[in-house]
Amino acid sequence: xxxQTTKLRLLKLQKLYSRVSRxxxxxxxxxxxxxxxxxxxxxxxxxxxxxxxxxxxxxxLHNLVPKELNIREVYEAKNLxxxxxxxxxxxxKLSTDLILNLHKMLLHGxxxxxxxxxxxGKEWVxxxxxxxxxxxxxxxxxxxxxxxxNKESDIYFLDKIAHFHAEFETIHPFCDGNGRIGRVLLNxxxxxxxxxxxIIPNKSKKTDYYRLFNKYHLTFKYxxxxxxxxxxxxxxxxxxIAILTSxxxxxxxxxxxxxxxxxxxxxxxxxxxxxxxxxMREKWMISSDISG
Numbered sequence: 451x452x453x454q455t456t457k458l459r460l461l462k463l464q465k466l467y468s469r470v471s472r473x474x475x476x477x478x479x480x481x482x483x484x485x486x487x488x489x490x491x492x493x494x495x496x497x498x499x500x501x502x503x504x505x506x507x508x509x510x511l512h513n514l515v516p517k518e519l520n521i522r523e524v525y526e527a528k529n530l531x532x533x534x535x536x537x538x539x540x541x542x543k544l545s546t547d548l549i550l551n552l553h554k555m556l557l558h559g560x561x562x563x564x565x566x567x568x569x570x571g572k573e574w575v576x577x578x579x580x581x582x583x584x585x586x587x588x589x590x591x592x593x594x595x596x597x598x599x600n601k602e603s604d605i606y607f608l609d610k611i612a613h614f615h616a617e618f619e620t621i622h623p624f625c626d627g628n629g630r631i632g633r634v635l636l637n638x639x640x641x642x643x644x645x646x647x648x649i650i651p652n653k654s655k656k657t658d659y660y661r662l663f664n665k666y667h668l669t670f671k672y673x674x675x676x677x678x679x680x681x682x683x684x685x686x687x688x689x690x691i692a693i694l695t696s697x698x699x700x701x702x703x704x705x706x707x708x709x710x711x712x713x714x715x716x717x718x719x720x721x722x723x724x725x726x727x728x729x730m731r732e733k734w735m736i737s738s739d740i741s742g
Contacts, residue, residue, distance in 0.1 A: 451673040452680045463687045470694045482538050490530045493633050495652035499523050529556050530630055537638050546596050556627045564625040575622050580667055582622030591621050611639050612675035616666040646690055648682035681723050689728035696737035702727050709742025
């Protein structure tokens with residue numbers, strides 16, 4: 451759960467984003483399309499893919515596949531990118547059918563025997579020390595989860611999304627691809643609310659992502675997921691607002707130097723989103739218009 455200050459900050463950003471983006475749907479799509487290689491790289495890297503960001507860009511932007519790359523990982527990158535492109539083209543309501551369709555797309559040509567269906571029979575899964583839900587109850591658990599999310603309520607939207615994400619990964623409904631589909635659904639839910647997608651960074655997965663699942667499994671508390679998603683959403687909004695309104699976007703290190711701020715201090719402010727900085731290809735950037 452985020453505090454009232456953060457909620458008000460996000461609400462203010464959402465209103466500004468709505469105002470400056472009005473009538474600019476095409477460039478907003480282009481911004482999100484340009485992010486796909488970085489988003490694909492991070493999501494796959496979280497699952498221990500060996501592809502670098504540069505590898506992913508070569509595959510997705512230039513259709514170049516170096517011989518030394520793992521072919522399965524190449525297919526994973528291409529399939530995940532297709533899913534992200536499809537969701538950008540058309541808003542879709544969350545449903546079990548949508549989830550199954552996305553999973554079918556993700557594992558197409560990789561493992562068609564398990565693509566597009568939930569675990570069943572003796573298909574148990576383990577992630578670290580966590581055992582996914584009993585396969586006999588996966589379908590009913592997913593139906594309840596989806597229906598609960600779609601039900602009208604006064605719950606803060608990021609709390610709903612955070613709970614869904616934590617519970618989805620706890621159920622672990624598929625034999626493979628749970629993490630990537632979970633992160634895709636997170637962005638599907640944001641985009642359904644007219645908000646931009648976010649990128650969960652691989653670099654901080656052990657300190658800012660994985661540990662939260664361990665906490666949820668023991669306590670069913672998902673508030674820390676809400677906090678992370680709130681920071682990443684602010685970053686995504688800041689990026690789009692800057693692109694739409696700023697004369698120039700510059701590296702945060704240059705901005706810090708120009709404003710007499712130590713580099714580490716500027717990065718810490720960026721991570722806390724107390725300045726409107728954002729990452730592009732893993733490098734912190736900011737509008738040159740922002741005063742120190």
